Amino acid sequence: MSLFTANPSPAVAAILDDLAFPRLKALVIDTTGMAFYRDKDGDLARILAERMAEIGCGDCAAYLGLLQSQGQGKAEMDALIAELTIGETYFFRHKEQFDALRDLILPEVIERNRPVRRLRIWSAGCATGPEPYSVAIMLEREFGDRIAGWHVTVLGTDINQKFLTRAREGRYDEWAFRTMPDSLRAACFERAGSQWQIRPEFKRNVSFQYHNLIKSPFPSLADNIAGFDIIICRNVIIYFSQATVESLVPCFHESLNDGGWLIMGHAEPNQRLFSRFRTVNTPGAVLYQRVDRPDEAVVEKAPPSPPPSSLPPPLPKPAPLPAGRGEPSKAAPLRRVRPPVPSRPPPAPAVPAAGPSEGGDRLKVARDLADSGQWEKAAAACDAIIAAVPLDAWAHFYRAMVHEQLGEDEPCEKALRRAIYLDRRLVLPHYHLGLFLARKDDAAGAVRSFRNAQALLAGLADEQPVNPGEKITVGQMREAVAMHLKLVGGA
């Protein structure tokens, strides 16, 4: 039993006795996945009491109505989530996993990606940012020479907007460095009063975006959540129900490139749950690798020795995998996952199917290929549609997304502008052009593009897909646009 249920304040007691409390609790758990609160009524009621007092809301039914309302609902849900979520985190948390990242995973991925010179890493549930920044620090200091000139992305996502704001600032108290050597901190951070500010060279490849693991479908290239080499999701699923976790694992699997790695919290290993992955044990860490073609797996190779560094000393080499571990799982796909992406696009239909795109089914194939990180095949599929239907705005849009993933800036911008030229009503090309221009420090251009996207979204129902066939909803897009507008100073 929680401390708060033992002797609740009158406001908390009133919430616990309120007939609408169970519905409010169900909404909170359904929105965040935090089944953690299932048996913590006292804690939840205390947080609700604080929020409701702050905005002058009298009872649970009224607050429920507000959370579900079209206008203010989203902002209030964000404010509530900011109080509900637990953001405990620090730099290089659980050293053994970072050792495995440095000694096994990064050397292997970098070697494999050498021909394409790119690297995509996702920290899902990144809280205030130490996890993605730790990865960026390791990349820069340990592998900087090997990946110089590469297109590197370290993406941190979270459901808590306040955490994301702090993550973007990159300024931390002493406590965030509790296990990091002082010398390493001094090399990577600058003093900022009583805090420490991360240096720009460790920040430039790191970006942050809102993403709710429960409500935002993934993989989704249009949402920038696809085609990762490494996914780190630590100390997040511990708050979710077993059923939720089971539905997420296939999504992580699909969001990885073939050969990509999943790192979960050190206390979360589960052979059955991750059975579709190859399990790799290193001292103090259990890692999961997506292996679509087991005979081509490369983990048995000894990792190249890392260059000298000021990070903690390397671990012994991981033991070779026991025979039989490489078999891909035969487990049936779970409910959230899309059907497996075909390894080769099926022959193009002679007549384009009806739908949002002239390219019809062929476009879906291209999008699925892109969502699963098969960039070259996705590019070829888009090019084939464009050759057949040159005015297909969607084909140009997905081609732009693939250009972006390949670090091809100029063709990416051109393809986005072409998609917009061909159909000004599509929200996603405006949004992605905004992101592109923001990255290029063209704030005025970015503001224009985000405002265009905003205008197109006006009046649409939150729950409908942002564009036909897309997984992102209008509500999610609205929120993403508003956040980016704010970041570029347009709101």
Ligand SMILES: C[S@@+](CC[C@H](N)C(=O)[O-])C[C@H]1O[C@@H](n2cnc3c(N)ncnc32)[C@H](O)[C@@H]1O
């Ligand atoms: C304990 S922190 C973990 C931080 C970091 N991964 C680490 O291990 O140091 C858990 C994070 O998960 C986030 N979270 C909780 N529910 C989430 C959801 N449905 N989608 C995305 N993030 C979520 C919380 O906001 C919080 O920042």
